[in-house]
Amino acid sequence: MPNDRLTFYTNPMSRGRIVRWMLEELGVPYQTVLLDYGTTMKAPEYLAINPMGKVPAIQHGQTVVTETAAICAYLADAFSQVGLAPAPDDRLRGPYFRWLFFAAGPLEAAASNKAMGFVVPPEREKMMGYGTYAAVMDVLEDAVEQGEYLLGDNFSAADVYVGAHLGFGMQFGTIERRPGFEHYWSRVSARPAAIRAKQIDDDLLPKDATKT
Known part of the structure; x- marks a missing residue:
């Protein structure tokens, strides 16, 4: 229509x-x-x-x-x-939003600051929404290693958004090339739609x- x-x-x-x-x-x-x-x-x-x-x-x-x-x-x-999104009453709705907006907030900010050469002084880490770049990388690496996708066996819009950030970030050097990131990116980037x-x-x- x-x-x-x-x-x-x-x-x-x-x-x-x-x-x-x-x-x-x-x-x-x-x-x-x-x-x-x-x-x-x-x-x-x-x-x-x-x-x-x-x-x-x-x-x-x-x-x-x-x-x-x-x-x-x-x-x-x-x-x-x-x-591509869990239903409102699905228990996976929470993790879905968590990782979608983790990438939009902490990951985006941490990667952008790294690209600009900005390092948060230790005494100012509590002022930053993401804390430290290392913490963001560690949390995200653990998330993508828990299953095939961020929601286990269920591919979602969160994988599109997080996966794209990882792919771009590793390509341009703002995200570390960790094995967990590379394995996850190889899976999601091989999808026909991608x-x-x-x-x-x-x-x-x-x-x-x-x-x-």
Whole structure:
């Protein structure tokens, strides 16, 4: 139905790759709108969608969602028939949200600070939401080693979001290449939807873009 149209705003060199993977896992029809940094991303038309002037964002009918983790959580619930989120009364709902937002909070902050060369002074660790980079890595490594996926045998949107962060982070050196991380990433990145999403975005890269 027209009122349920799903529009995806992105750039292939952005966190939009995570949402692309999520959309491919869902297997639902969607329209892609490509935006460029500094031009269409900052144009009034898009600022009406996301005042931050950043991607990704989605519009589902009249509903606009920004922030990658929120988009993944929203889509999993909006298309609950696909089974990428535990039901509200499922005991796995808590762990699902825990790891989805652990990656959006402590992991994102710790990895970003590492990329910028910022080390939290020991006397200031209690002021940081993630404490220390080492603590974040240890907790996450333990989580991905507990089972096939973060929720045991059940693949979910949390695996899309956490897996993408691990893949990107290890590629660019902001996340350590620990065996647990590499084994987990090798499993989730081999999913057909992940491969398909990567190919779609790779094909949209500028011809002179550096691929690593």
